[in-house]
Amino acid sequence: MTAIEQTEARPRGTRLPRRARRNQLLGAAQEVFVAQGYHAAAMDDIAERAGVSKPVLYQHFPGKLDLYLALLDQHCESLLQAVRTALASTTDNGQRVAATMDAYFAYVEDEGGAFRLVFESDLTNEPAVRDRVDKVSLDCAKAVSGVIAEDTDIPSDQAMLLAVGLCGMAQITARYWLGAGQKLPRDAAAKLVSALSWRGIAGFPMHSASGGGG
Template identity: 30%
Template sequence: MPREVRERQMLDAAVEVFARRGYRAASMDEIAELAGASKPLVYLYLNSKEDLFSACIRREATALMEAVRAAVDPAAPAESRLWSGLRAFFAHTAEHPAGWAVLSCQARTHGEPFAVVVAELRQEIVDLVTRLLAETADGAAAAGERDAGGAGALPGHEVSGLAHALVGAAESLAGWANDRTGAVPTAKETAATLMNVAWVGLENLMNGQRWTASARP
């Protein structure tokens, strides 16, 4: 069997075991058995349990980012790009629940170098969302879509904050959707839930409609 095929089988097995057992409780024996390989062969190909876990995280992070990027048409309006990206994100996490569990739970609880890879992935997604939100706000300003009393261009820190909030909400929703035991929402339904919050809120901001605290303490 070609080495790349055997390594893929090992990584597939490792992702399943790490997601189910956690990094510390996962055993190389179980991973080797699930992969249909000997434990010495797993060590030969992937060196150590730490290296194997790192390889799993990097593979799953790359696959998720590639799925999101592939779904986003650079020529489409910002709203369509955000919608397509969210749908791709939720579709991928639903289709690869073990991979998402490794990224969202296991990798973040064991410190460096694992958490660094996840942080890099998250920052890539935040940067993408930040650009989409900024382009939307700039486009609205250029087209004169705001009322005379509008808020003008959104400050950079506000766009960045909105992007972080949106990505955090997406991560939380993905976990919620994957953990449900009853009716499971589709990726489209989950994406629509987030768009209803994010896009409607952004539209209000661009029209100068902001929430303000009441006079009450």
């Protein structure tokens, strides 16, 4: 059963403040885009899902691409903040790796399926979409590389390469885990991947003054 089938259409005619209406429309659009993909989704479907008329939908979003990009911005920012929060949650680098891996697994597990808009979009040939997806991947890697560079003697360009590898591993393994049916609990899956990651990154020498632990 799709997300569209699982959720009843909203009743029409309810007046909402502009921000609340916008959030409602974004929620409805997410359900439709995740279930149908960008190309198959129609503004009629989104309006119906939100329980509004098409003119109301167009008052907030001039077109389907505008709506998709607004959702993409929202969920790219959510991922970046999750990674930054994980990195800031501890000064122990082994725990940082574990928290960062879990942030990706939690993001992918979210029942709304938002990760599909970011990592599995059927609109990646659209430059505005590709730019946003590339940017959030790069920004997450920059956040990780900053920690690597601070705590080791690795040059910044090498730290960035390692960070791209760590983030790529987190994203791909989390998506595989979900697609394979979540045969391991999320915490166990994230710990398994973080153990692999930490065994690699821990091999690089720390600054003598650094307090990063294992």
